[in-house]
Amino acid sequence: MLTSQRALFDMPRDVCYLNAAAWSPLPLAVQEAGRRGVARKGRPWSIDQAFPSRECERARNAAAHLINADANDVALISSVAYGVATAAKGLTVAPGSRVLVLQEDHASPVLEWMARSAEGGFSLETIERPGDGDWTEALLAAIRRPGAAPVAIASISWIHWSDGGLVHLEKVAAALRAQGAALLIDATHGAGVLPMDVKTLDPDFVVFPTYKWLLGPYGRAFLYVAKRHQDKTPLEQTAFGRRAVRAEQVTYFADTRYLPDARRFDMGERDHFISLEMASIGIEMVSGWGSAPIAERLGMLTARLVDGLTGLDLVIAPTHVRAPHVLCFALPERVADGLVARLAAENVHIAARLGRVRISPHVYNDEADIERFVAALRRALSP
Numbered sequence: 001m002l003t004s005q006r007a008l009f010d011m012p013r014d015v016c017y018l019n020a021a022a023w024s025p026l027p028l029a030v031q032e033a034g035r036r037g038v039a040r041k042g043r044p045w046s047i048d049q050a051f052p053s054r055e056c057e058r059a060r061n062a063a064a065h066l067i068n069a070d071a072n073d074v075a076l077i078s079s080v081a082y083g084v085a086t087a088a089k090g091l092t093v094a095p096g097s098r099v100l101v102l103q104e105d106h107a108s109p110v111l112e113w114m115a116r117s118a119e120g121g122f123s124l125e126t127i128e129r130p131g132d133g134d135w136t137e138a139l140l141a142a143i144r145r146p147g148a149a150p151v152a153i154a155s156i157s158w159i160h161w162s163d164g165g166l167v168h169l170e171k172v173a174a175a176l177r178a179q180g181a182a183l184l185i186d187a188t189h190g191a192g193v194l195p196m197d198v199k200t201l202d203p204d205f206v207v208f209p210t211y212k213w214l215l216g217p218y219g220r221a222f223l224y225v226a227k228r229h230q231d232k233t234p235l236e237q238t239a240f241g242r243r244a245v246r247a248e249q250v251t252y253f254a255d256t257r258y259l260p261d262a263r264r265f266d267m268g269e270r271d272h273f274i275s276l277e278m279a280s281i282g283i284e285m286v287s288g289w290g291s292a293p294i295a296e297r298l299g300m301l302t303a304r305l306v307d308g309l310t311g312l313d314l315v316i317a318p319t320h321v322r323a324p325h326v327l328c329f330a331l332p333e334r335v336a337d338g339l340v341a342r343l344a345a346e347n348v349h350i351a352a353r354l355g356r357v358r359i360s361p362h363v364y365n366d367e368a369d370i371e372r373f374v375a376a377l378r379r380a381l382s383p
């Protein structure tokens with residue numbers, strides 16, 4: 001089994017950080033890349049002109065590798081919301097059709113469609129949280145509901161950010177495909193930790209940022225765009241999104257046709273090379289460990305956590321409907337109020353999301369962290 005990677009982080013032993021789903025710490029190597037990048041920008045005359053585009057391709061390749069995509073199908077963007085806006089700008093959603101989202105999903109895969117539904121004449125259908133926690137079955141039922149309007153697209157998280165629920169994507173993708181509907185996956189809490197193969201899954205769009213599970217900086221995210229959507233208009237108009245609009249040429253606007261692949265969707269100022277190298281190194285580290293070993297280790301830690309909570313009156317979803325690395329459960333109100341702050345005062349860091357606590361370990365965590373959290377929670381729950 002993958003061992004704890006704590007030594008690669010600036011994480012003192014007395015810190016119990018179980019909050020990767022909010023934001024991860026940067027590995028030492030990523031911090032070092034950031035410092036290097038700042039020093040480079042401090043002396044721009046030393047930067048080789050080809051350096052930014054080399055770094056763009058390095059990050060694009062690293063991100064593509066996580067989901068088994070071709071680098072040509074991946075755009076460099078800034079956030080999940082940017083990716084969803086890009087998808088929505090290009091996609092024709094027929095009036096009268098349905099766009100499916102999950103109840104209380106993160107705002108980024110939802111709000112774009114909400115903002116467009118009235119003008120576009122389509123309905124936004126929010127799939128309610130199922131009592132048994134099985135988002136996959138709830139989605140399948142909504143997609144196949146007899147007599148319902150056709151589905152245009154499902155814009156959904158792979159792993160629900162506030163309850164840790166896991167969507168089994170293959171089943172949902174197949175059901176959508178059978179109707180000719182599109183699939184946008186917010187892979188924020190999955191990319192790098194769980195395997196994804198876009199070549200077999202064939203989603204329309206996959207989007208994920210670097211600052212959580214990929215151990216990278218803010219402001220860096222990636223958008224996979226299936227080839228069938230690569231003729232669409234990007235969100236922003238940039239020189240590098242076109243075939244030949246270059247400052248080095250005598251004629252600036254020599255060829256304004258868009259690039260033929262997903263690079264046309266790259267965001268403005270994508271060359272911000274400080275965060276680019278940081279993002280690449282974080283992703284390369286995650287890839288180096290591999291999603292299966294990471295998931296195995298994190299699954300072991302959350303299983304230990306569930307064992308440690310045995311006997312307490314807590315409702316924890318069964319393993320087949322939840323992610324191995326994000327554990328969420330509700331607590332009695334008297335305990336929940338102020339719990340995150342109380343634990344943080346003891347240097348135990350977790351999150352509260354929509355009435356649940358969320359515990360999200362990463363490769364720097366170990367059994368001692370889990371035991372420490374369990375002991376702290378048991379103290380909080382004791383009358």
Ligand SMILES: Cc1ncc(COP(=O)(O)O)c(C=O)c1O
Nearest residue numbers: 079080081106108157161188209
């Ligand atoms: C499921 C999910 N999607 C997206 C985001 C972040 O979105 P954005 O990059 O648009 O800020 C988060 C952050 O918590 C999230 O949990």
